[in-house]
Amino acid sequence: xxxxxxxxxxxxxxxxxxxxxxxxxxxxxxxxxxxxxxxxxxxxxxxxxxxxxxxxxxxxxxxxxxxxxxxxxxxxxxxxxxxxxxxxxxxxxxxxxxxxxxxxxxxxxxxxxxxxxxxxxxxxxxxxxxxxxxxxxxxxxxxxxxxxxxxxxxxxxxxxxxxx
Numbered sequence: 752x753x754x755x756x757x758x759x760x761x762x763x764x765x766x767x768x769x770x771x772x773x774x775x776x777x778x779x780x781x782x783x784x785x786x787x788x789x790x791x792x793x794x795x796x797x798x799x800x801x802x803x804x805x806x807x808x809x810x811x812x813x814x815x816x817x818x819x820x821x822x823x824x825x826x827x828x829x830x831x832x833x834x835x836x837x838x839x840x841x842x843x844x845x846x847x848x849x850x851x852x853x854x855x856x857x858x859x860x861x862x863x864x865x866x867x868x869x870x871x872x873x874x875x876x877x878x879x880x881x882x883x884x885x886x887x888x889x890x891x892x893x894x895x896x897x898x899x900x901x902x903x904x905x906x907x908x909x910x911x912x913x914x915x
């Protein structure tokens with residue numbers, strides 16, 4: 752797939768996540784947990800690869816923040832999750848590893864990465880693992896949705912041989 756097509760897919764996915772962010776989110780303290788972003792991360796990780804998945808996560812997080820439907824915590828979680836999902840998928844070619852990478856990358860590593868942001872930029876003394884349960888719940892939900900859609904697409908040969 753050429754880079755123009757990949758950038759078009761990124762724009763499409765970022766637009767969908769941005770529009771749906773005002774409809775579907777879970778407020779957790781001063782963060783907004785957004786399962787559709789995790790769904791988008793799994794799709795981009797599988798369809799586009801690591802760097803394009805990270806670009807999609809960054810673009811979606813930026814748009815959501817600009818429109819007031821996201822929080823600063825969207826950056827570390829979504830970008831780490833998208834990257835780990837894409838790396839695990841590229842190494843194993845298994846959809847389940849992409850979903851697991853999203854959950855571990857966002858739910859654990861991304862949640863831990865929000866701690867310094869919380870302390871430095873917001874002056875909030877959050878517990879180091881305070882975000883982990885909410886991030887895991889959100890990332891698991893979104894990753895499961897992405898995994899399900901990709902399995903259906905593979906079964907129905909809707910991906911045109913991308914996942915061989």
